[in-house]
Amino acid sequence: MFFFIIKRIAATIPVMAVVALFVFLMLRLSPGDPAAVIAGDYASPEDIAKIRTQLGLDQPIIVQFSTWVWSLMQGNLGISIFSNLPVTKLIAQRLEPTLMLSLTTLIFAVVVAVPMGVIAAWKAGTWVDRLIMVFAVFGFSVPVFVLGYMMIFSFSMELGILPVQGYKSPFDDFWQFVRHITLPTITLSVIYIALIARITRASMLEVLEEDYIRTARAKGQTESRVLISHALKNASIPIVTIIGIGIALLIGGVVVTESVYNIPGLGRLVVDAILKRDYPIIQGLILMFSFVYIIINLVIDILYTILDPRIRY
Amino acid sequence: MPPRDDFEVIDFNSKIKGEFMKNKISTFVKSFWKAIFLVGFLFAGQQVSAETVLKVIPHADLKNIDPIWTTAYITRNHGYMVYDTLFAMDANLKPQPQMVDSWDVSGDKLTWTFTLRSGLKWHDGADVTAADCVASLKRWGARDGMGQQLMAVIEEMKAVNNKTFSMTLTKPYGLVLESIGKISSNVPFMMPKRLAETDPFQQVPEIIGSGPFMFNKDEWVPGSLVVYSKFKDYKPRSEPTSGASGAKIAKVDRVEWHYIPDATTAMNALISGEIDYYEQVPADLVPILKGNPDVTVEVLDPLGNQGMLRMNHLHPPFNNPAIRRAVLASIDQEEYMLAAVGVPDYYRVCHSYYPCGSPLESSAGTTLISNGSIEKGKRLLAEAGYDGTPVILMQPTDIPILSAASLVTAQRLRNIGMKVEIQAMDWSTLTSRRAKTEPVGQGGWNIFHTWWIGGDILNPVLATGMSGGGTKKAWFGWPDNAVVEMMRQEFALATDANLKKQLGDTIQGTVIDQGFFGNIGTFFVPVGYRNNVKGMIPSPVQFFWNMEVQR
Numbered sequence: 129m130f131f132f133i134i135k136r137i138a139a140t141i142p143v144m145a146v147v148a149l150f151v152f153l154m155l156r157l158s159p160g161d162p163a164a165v166i167a168g169d170y171a172s173p174e175d176i177a178k179i180r181t182q183l184g185l186d187q188p189i190i191v192q193f194s195t196w197v198w199s200l201m202q203g204n205l206g207i208s209i210f211s212n213l214p215v216t217k218l219i220a221q222r223l224e225p226t227l228m229l230s231l232t233t234l235i236f237a238v239v240v241a242v243p244m245g246v247i248a249a250w251k252a253g254t255w256v257d258r259l260i261m262v263f264a265v266f267g268f269s270v271p272v273f274v275l276g277y278m279m280i281f282s283f284s285m286e287l288g289i290l291p292v293q294g295y296k297s298p299f300d301d302f303w304q305f306v307r308h309i310t311l312p313t314i315t316l317s318v319i320y321i322a323l324i325a326r327i328t329r330a331s332m333l334e335v336l337e338e339d340y341i342r343t344a345r346a347k348g349q350t351e352s353r354v355l356i357s358h359a360l361k362n363a364s365i366p367i368v369t370i371i372g373i374g375i376a377l378l379i380g381g382v383v384v385t386e387s388v389y390n391i392p393g394l395g396r397l398v399v400d401a402i403l404k405r406d407y408p409i410i411q412g413l414i415l416m417f418s419f420v421y422i423i424i425n426l427v428i429d430i431l432y433t434i435l436d437p438r439i440r441y
Numbered sequence: 442m443p444p445r446d447d448f449e450v451i452d453f454n455s456k457i458k459g460e461f462m463k464n465k466i467s468t469f470v471k472s473f474w475k476a477i478f479l480v481g482f483l484f485a486g487q488q489v490s491a492e493t494v495l496k497v498i499p500h501a502d503l504k505n506i507d508p509i510w511t512t513a514y515i516t517r518n519h520g521y522m523v524y525d526t527l528f529a530m531d532a533n534l535k536p537q538p539q540m541v542d543s544w545d546v547s548g549d550k551l552t553w554t555f556t557l558r559s560g561l562k563w564h565d566g567a568d569v570t571a572a573d574c575v576a577s578l579k580r581w582g583a584r585d586g587m588g589q590q591l592m593a594v595i596e597e598m599k600a601v602n603n604k605t606f607s608m609t610l611t612k613p614y615g616l617v618l619e620s621i622g623k624i625s626s627n628v629p630f631m632m633p634k635r636l637a638e639t640d641p642f643q644q645v646p647e648i649i650g651s652g653p654f655m656f657n658k659d660e661w662v663p664g665s666l667v668v669y670s671k672f673k674d675y676k677p678r679s680e681p682t683s684g685a686s687g688a689k690i691a692k693v694d695r696v697e698w699h700y701i702p703d704a705t706t707a708m709n710a711l712i713s714g715e716i717d718y719y720e721q722v723p724a725d726l727v728p729i730l731k732g733n734p735d736v737t738v739e740v741l742d743p744l745g746n747q748g749m750l751r752m753n754h755l756h757p758p759f760n761n762p763a764i765r766r767a768v769l770a771s772i773d774q775e776e777y778m779l780a781a782v783g784v785p786d787y788y789r790v791c792h793s794y795y796p797c798g799s800p801l802e803s804s805a806g807t808t809l810i811s812n813g814s815i816e817k818g819k820r821l822l823a824e825a826g827y828d829g830t831p832v833i834l835m836q837p838t839d840i841p842i843l844s845a846a847s848l849v850t851a852q853r854l855r856n857i858g859m860k861v862e863i864q865a866m867d868w869s870t871l872t873s874r875r876a877k878t879e880p881v882g883q884g885g886w887n888i889f890h891t892w893w894i895g896g897d898i899l900n901p902v903l904a905t906g907m908s909g910g911g912t913k914k915a916w917f918g919w920p921d922n923a924v925v926e927m928m929r930q931e932f933a934l935a936t937d938a939n940l941k942k943q944l945g946d947t948i949q950g951t952v953i954d955q956g957f958f959g960n961i962g963t964f965f966v967p968v969g970y971r972n973n974v975k976g977m978i979p980s981p982v983q984f985f986w987n988m989e990v991q992r
Contacts, residue, residue: 159866161873166505168512169891170586170626170905172914173876178642210504211663212644221662280709292709293701390701390710392665400502400664403839405869 129433133426140422147418148200148411152193155407161185162209162405183209196411205415206408208401215412218397225295226393228305229385230378232313237320238371244321245328245367246355252333260325267322276315276388283311293390312389316382320374327370331363338362364435372428376421493693495974495990498707500721500966500983502700503667506656507644509584512626514894518983521685522669522696523564524630524650527555527574528622529685532743532979534799534899536622537686539678540569540631540651550613550936557604560676563633564655571600576637578621578629583641585627587903590933591620615936616902623903624685624982625896653677653691653986667698669985682987684980692976692989711736711969717990719969720983723841724784730969737972740965744796744895744981745789748777748842749906750850750959751918753887756880758832758859763825765956769810771818771857774962781845781964788964794904794949796895797963801942806950810960818857831860833881835889837868846890846961875917889917890961896981900941901929901948906958920957 163180164171171179180186184195199206205215248260284292290311296304335341336359344358345351383395394413401409432439501515508520529539538544542558561569575598582592597609608617621629631637636645648656654669661667671691680687699716701707708726710716712733722730722738730738752759752768759765778788791797792807804811832854836847851861864886866874871889879885898904907929908915909922925948932944952958968977976987 159873160869161876162869164873164876165869166511168626169893170512170916175584175642176876182640182642208663212505213663218663222664277705280706284713285709288713292713292715293706294699294710294715387703388706390665390699390703390706392662396702397664400504403867403869404504 129430133430136426136429140419143422144415144418148197148415149193151411151414152196153189155405155410156189156192160405162407165404166210196408200415205412208409209406210404215408218409219394219412219416222392222394222397224297225391226379226382226386226395228295228298228309229312229316229382229391229393230375232309233316233320233378234371234375236313237317237324237374240317241321241324242328242360242367244325246332246360248325248329249332249336249359250351250355252329257329260329264322264326267318270318272315272319272384273388275318276311276385279311279315280388295389295391295393308389312385312391315388316378316385320378323374324367324370328363328367331366332359335359335363361435365432368428368431368435372424372431376424379417379420492695493990493992494695494697495693495718495985495988496697496699496716497718497985498701498710498716498720499667499698502664502702503661503698504663505644506648506658506661508630509581509627509641510644514626514982517626517628519656519667520628520630520650521652521982521984522654523648523652523656524628524632525561525652525689526622526629526685527578527631528618530622530624530896531683531686534624534684534896536618537680537683539622539686540574551610553608553610553617554601555606555608558676558678559604561651562674562676563651564649564672565633566674567633568603569631569651570603570634571606572603573634573637574631575600575606576634577631580632580637580639580641581627581629585623585629586905587616587620587623588627588629590902591617594934612934613936614934615941616900616933619900624980625894651675653689654696665700667700669696669698670694682978684978685982685984689984689986691986696985708969711971714971717971717974718988721966722969724782724787724967727784727787727967727969735972736969738967738969740787740967741977741979741983742895742965742981743798743979745963745965746892746894747791747794747796747898747963748781748846748890748892748961750846750888750890750961751906751916752956752958753885753918754920755878755912756885756887758827758830759887759956761825762955764822764827766809766954767818767821767825767827767857768854769953769956769959770813770821771815771853772810772813772959772961773853774813774960776853777846777849778962778964780849781842781962787967788962791963792960794907794952794960795898795900795945799895799899801900801945803946803949805946806953809953815853815856818853822857822859827859829860831862831881832887833885834861834863835871835874835886836863836865837871837889838865839867842892842964843868843890849961850888850890878912878919892964894981895963900932901945901952902933907948907952909952909955909957918958920955922951922955922957925951925955925957 163176163183163185166179167176184192196206207214208218244260248257251257280292283290291308294308296308298305341354341358344354382393383399386393386395398410398413499515503515503519505511505516506519508516526539527541528536531537540557540561541555543556545554557569557571563569578598582588591614594610594612594614595608596611600606623629631651632645633649636647636649639645648658653672653675655672657668657670671694675691677688677690682688701710704723704726707719708730711719727738730736752765754760774790782788792811793802793804795801795803834847834851837843847863851863854861874884874886875889877885881887901907905916909920909925911921912919928944928948932941935941935944973991974988975991976989978984978987
C-alpha cells in the first residue's frame with residue numbers, strides 16, 4: 129500500500145505537467161488580450177503595446193511558458209495581471225468559502241441521501257420508494273439558480289430568518305457562518321442528494337438479492353442490522369465512488385451557487401479571471417483543481433481497500 | 442400497520458408512565474434548543490456598533506486600484522474616494538478649484554501659477570506639496586488623451602515652493618482647467634511624488650491619497666469586498682457641494698463596496714436591508730424596487746450615457762462615406778433604446794453628439810439622422826453603390842445593452858439591403874479584436890457598439906470617437922479626416938467661449954456628415970437606495986462623500 133501511495137503521488141507530476149502545458153497553450157491560443165482590457169476604451173495601439181510589454185505578453189510563448197514553469201517550481205503561481213496581487217493570496221482568500229460550502233454540502237448530502245437510498249431500496253416498489261425517486265428526479269431537474277432564488281424568496285425575503293447573501297468565516301463568528309451557509313448548503317445539496325440516493329438505492333437493491341443477505345435474515349438478524357452491517361457495507365463501493373466524484377465536482381462547480389448567494393469563492397474567481405483573461409489566476413486555479421482531483425481519486429482508491437479487503441494494489 | 446399496543450400501557454403502567462414523562466422532557470428540551478437556534482438565527486446578525494457604515498453594491502468589481510494605469514470607471518470611482526484633484530467640475534460642468542486655493546494666468550496666457558490650500562495632508566500624514574502635484578500631473582499626462590494634449594503645449598512645469606507650482610505653455614491653450622479638472626477617466630488625481638514617479642504603465646505599489654477616505658488594502662478581497670475608512674485629517678472646502686467640486690465631507694466612518702454580480706441577489710440584498718445603496722439598477726428590476734416602500738429608485742446622472750455604433754473606416758463597405766451615411770440615416774434611436782433599455786423613463790432621444798443638457802449640445806448636422814428610417818437608409822445605400830460586401834458585426838453577449846443594440850443594427854442593416862454576419866463573443870474578446878486594423882478576412886471587423894458616459898463626451902477633444910487621426914491617432918474604427926483634426930486642435934487652443942461653441946457645432950456637423958459613428962440614443966441607469974440613505978450628489982460620476990445612513 130505504501131509503495132502504491134508513493135507511486136500514485138509520483139504519478140501526479142507528469143499529469144500536472146501535461147495539464148500545465150495544455151492550460152497554458154489553450155489560454156494563449158484563445159482570443160482576447162488582457163492588455164486591451166486593461167488599457168480600456170481610450171487607449172491607443174501604442175498604449176496597449178506598452179502594457180503588453182510590461183506584462184511580458186510580447187515575449188515568445190516558449191519564453192512565457194518557461195518563465196511561468198520556473199516560478200511554479202519555486203512555489204510561485206504568479207501575480208494577477210489586474211489586481212497586482214499574488215495568485216496564492218487570491219486563492220487563499222477564496223479557498224475557505226468554497227471549502228466550507230463544499231464540506232457542509234457534502235456532509236448534509238451524505239447524511240440525508242444515504243439513508244434515503246437505503247430506505248428506498250428496503251421499501252422498493254412501495255409509495256415510499258416512489259416518493260424518494262420523485263424527489264431524486266426533482267433534484268436532478270431543477271436548476272440550482274431556480275432553487276436558490278426560491279429559497280431566498282422563502283427564507284430571506286418572506287420569513288426574514290436568513291440572510292440573502294454573503295459569507296462569514298466560522299473562525300470569526302460561528303453563528304453568522306451557520307446563518308449564511310444554511311441556504312447555499314441546502315440549495316447545492318439537492319442535486320447531490322438526488323445523485324447519491326439513486327446510486328445508494330441501486331447498489332443496495334443489487335446487494336439485497338445476494339445469498340448472504342438471505343442467510344443473515346435466516347439467522348434472525350434484525351432488519352436494521354441486515355441493512356446497515358451487511359447490505360450497506362457491501363454496497364458502499366459505488367456510493368463512495370460517487371461521493372468522491374461529487375467532492376471533485378463541488379470544488380470547481382459551485383460557481384452558480386456562489387453567484388446566487390454572493391459567496392466569494394473559487395468558482396467566481398475562476399469565472400471572473402476567464403472573463404478578464406487574467407492568465408496567472410486561470411493557470412493557477414486549474415492546476416490547483418487538477419491536483420485536488422488527483423488527490424481525491426487517490427483517497428477513494430485507498431478507501432476501497434478499507435471497505436473491501438479483497439481489493440489490493 | 443404494526444399493532445398500536447403502546448397506547449394501552451401508557452395509561453396504566455407507572456414504569457411506562459415514567460418513560461412517557463422522560464419522552465416529554467426530551468421533547469421539551471429539543472424544542473427549547475430549536476427555539477434558541479431560531480432566535481440565534483434571527484438575532485445573531487444584529488450587532489450593536491457605534492461605527493457608521495455605508496454598504497454599497499458598486500457597478501463593477503474593483504480589480505485594479507491605480508486610476509492612472511487603467512481607465513475602468515470602477516477604478517475612477519475608487520480614485521475619487523482616495524484621491525483629490527486640483528480642480529473639479531461643478532454641477533454645471535465648469536471647473537472649480539478643489540485642492541487649489543488660488544491661481545493666476547499671465548497676460549500672454551502662457552504662464553499659469555497654482556497655489557495649494559493650506560493644511561492638505563496625505564493619508565500617511567505627510568503634507569501635500571507642489572512637487573507632488575507636478576509629478577502627479579506628469580504621470581497623468583503620459584496616459585490620458587487630454588493630458589497628452591496638454592503636455593504637448595507645456596514647455597515647463599515646476600514647483601515654485603512647497604505650496605505653489607507653475608506651468609509654462611508654448612502657446613495659449615483653452616482647456617487647461619478643463620483638463621486638470623477632468624471629471625472622468627483618466628482623472629488627474631494627485632498622489633505623493635514618490636508614488637507618482639512610478640512608470641505610468643505600471644501600477645503604483647501603494648495607495649496613498651489625500652481624499653476624504655482611505656483605502657484599507659488589507660481588507661480588499663478582489664471580486665468581493667472593498668473597504669474605505671474616513672480620513673480624519675481631510676480638510677474639506679467651505680463651498681457647498683456641487684458635482685465633483687465643493688465640500689467633500691465623509692459622513693460615515695466606513696464605506697464598504699460589496700460586489701454582487703447577480704442582479705437579482707443584489708436587488709434582494711437591498712430590499713432586505715443588507716445593503717444600503719445599489720449603484721446601477723438594471724431597468725428590468727426597477728418596477729420591483731419601486732414597489733418596495735423602503736427603497737427609492739432615481740436617476741442621479743443628469744447627462745446619461747450615449748450609445749455608439751462604430752464602423753471600421755479602413756475596409757469595405759464602410760471605407761465609403763456614402764455607405765456610412767446610409768447607415769446613420771437608418772438609425773432610429775427610439776427602436777434602439779426600446780430594445781436595449783426597455784423602460785421609457787430611462788432613455789431619451791437626443792441627436793446631439795454632445796450630451797443633451799451640456800454646454801455644447803448642438804443640432805448641427807442632425808438633419809441626416811433626426812428622422813432615421815429604413816426607407817431613407819435604403820435610398821442612400823442604393824445611391825452609394827453598395828456591392829453586397831458582407832458586414833461583420835461583433836456582438837458582446839455578456840453586456841445586455843450592447844448585445845441588444847447589435848441585434849437591432851443587424852436587422853436594420855438587413856432591412857436597408859446589407860448583408861450582415863453577427864459574430865457573438867464576450868467583451869474581452871471584442872476589446873482585443875477591435876484593435877485589429879487588418880481586413881475582415883484576417884481577423885478584422887466592420888461594426889461594434891459601445892457607450893460613453895456624458896462626462897466623457899462634453900467636447901470634441903474629450904470625445905475620443907470624434908478624432909479623425911486615422912490609424913495613428915484615431916480611436917478604433919480609425920476615421921481619417923485632417924479637417925476635423927485641425928478643428929479639434931483649434932478648439933483646444935481657443936480661449937473664447939463663443940468660438941468654442943462655433944467650432945463644436947462645425948466639428949459635430951462634419952463628424953455626422955462623414956459618418957464617424959452613429960449615436961443610437963441616450964440612456965440613464967438609476968440608483969437604488971434604502972430610504973434612510975441621504976446626501977446623494979447628482980453627477981455623471983458616482984461620489985460617496987456627503988452620503989450618510991440614518992439609523
